[in-house]
Amino acid sequence: MIPLATTLPEHSNDGYVAAAYIVFFAIVLIYVAIMAVRLGRVERKVEALRGEAKNEAPSARAGDTSILEDPGAPPERPGRAQEHSLTSPPRGGEQAGETV
Amino acid sequence: MRSPGLRALSISTVAAFCVSLGLVFFYAPIEAEEGFVQKIFYLHVPLAIVTLSGFVIGGLCAIAHLRTREARWDLRSYVAIHMSLIFGVGVLITGSIWAHASWGHWWVWNEPTLVSFLIIFLLYATYQPLRFAIEDPERQARYASVFAITAGAFVPLNFIAVRLSASYVHPRVLGSASNLPGSMMFTFLVSLVAMALLFATLCSYELTAKRTRIMLKARSRILGYQS
Numbered sequence: 001m002i003p004l005a006t007t008l009p010e011h012s013n014d015g016y017v018a019a020a021y022i023v024f025f026a027i028v029l030i031y032v033a034i035m036a037v038r039l040g041r042v043e044r045k046v047e048a049l050r051g052e053a054k055n056e057a058p059s060a061r062a063g064d065t066s067i068l069e070d071p072g073a074p075p076e077r078p079g080r081a082q083e084h085s086l087t088s089p090p091r092g093g094e095q096a097g098e099t100v
Numbered sequence: 101m102r103s104p105g106l107r108a109l110s111i112s113t114v115a116a117f118c119v120s121l122g123l124v125f126f127y128a129p130i131e132a133e134e135g136f137v138q139k140i141f142y143l144h145v146p147l148a149i150v151t152l153s154g155f156v157i158g159g160l161c162a163i164a165h166l167r168t169r170e171a172r173w174d175l176r177s178y179v180a181i182h183m184s185l186i187f188g189v190g191v192l193i194t195g196s197i198w199a200h201a202s203w204g205h206w207w208v209w210n211e212p213t214l215v216s217f218l219i220i221f222l223l224y225a226t227y228q229p230l231r232f233a234i235e236d237p238e239r240q241a242r243y244a245s246v247f248a249i250t251a252g253a254f255v256p257l258n259f260i261a262v263r264l265s266a267s268y269v270h271p272r273v274l275g276s277a278s279n280l281p282g283s284m285m286f287t288f289l290v291s292l293v294a295m296a297l298l299f300a301t302l303c304s305y306e307l308t309a310k311r312t313r314i315m316l317k318a319r320s321r322i323l324g325y326q327s
Binding site (some may be wrong): 013014019020021023024027028030031035038039042045046049052053056091 | 106135136137139140143144147186192193194197198199201298302305306309312313316319320323
């Protein structure tokens with residue numbers, strides 16, 4: 001059985017405990033920060049695409065910009081065919097489940 | 101990127117961590133031999149368990165990928181291993197801090213538990229270079245799955261081998277040698293749940309981000325947009 005202390009130890013290494021927890025939360029924070037930067041990049045691309053679509057839409061699609069409304073939409077679970085390899089994004093029009 | 105499931109998962113993770121930290125610092129008793137330093141146990145051990153489980157989950161997803169040939173399983177396998185590697189860095193650092201506080205050394209090379217974890221970590225550290233060295237996506241996914249299965253099988257084998265090892269100074273938590281008092285065990289289990297939730301949340305976040313990027317690239321191609 002593990003013995004328990006009845007009083008606080010005189011030489012407690014509080015610094016080590018603090019360091020361990022700080023390191024752990026720092027790792028998580030760094031990861032979240034990297035993800036946030038990537039997300040910002042994605043948002044900028046969405047905005048650029050939206051602008052592109054607005055320019056092209058009147059002539060080519062008669063105002064149909066529905067293909068750009070997806071990134072913020074809740075159904076984030078694409079069909080099986082929409083989840084592709086990490087290095088090869090799907091080619092437009094080749095995948096089942098695409099709206100276009 | 102908005103997903104009700106992800107939001108609920110994130111909120112429950114934060115709540116679980118608040119409860120866990122509260123229990124660690126205000127409820128769990130102080131151990132007599134190690135003193136306050138033993139509080140690292142509630143961070144380091146759940147982190148190690150979740151990391152090793154993540155590697156095994158990556159292997160299981162890889163099996164599903166090879167059986168079904170569905171790319172989503174490959175993506176899940178990749179994300180589980182990727183996240184486990186990040187958590188693995190945390191395990192090594194917090195373990196070293198705890199070792200220095202308890203044993204006076206940052207690393208003990210004749211301790212099987214430490215060395216075996218380092219071997220597993222280094223083994224998985226080769227996963228991404230191996231994966232991204234292959235250009236053909238089909239082959240890349242297939243080879244990565246084979247690697248994930250082989251390495252995933254190595255994790256429990258390694259665990260058993262370390263258990264059978266005679267000499268160790270690293271404390272045992274799981275098994276008959278564990279004699280944690282009720283309050284400590286309860287705190288440990290809550291910490292384990294919190295860590296598992298954090299892993300699930302970050303995996304879910306990463307998966308959602310990857311899917312969004314894939315969809316965005318697809319739509320960029322449809323529009324002929326060059327980033």
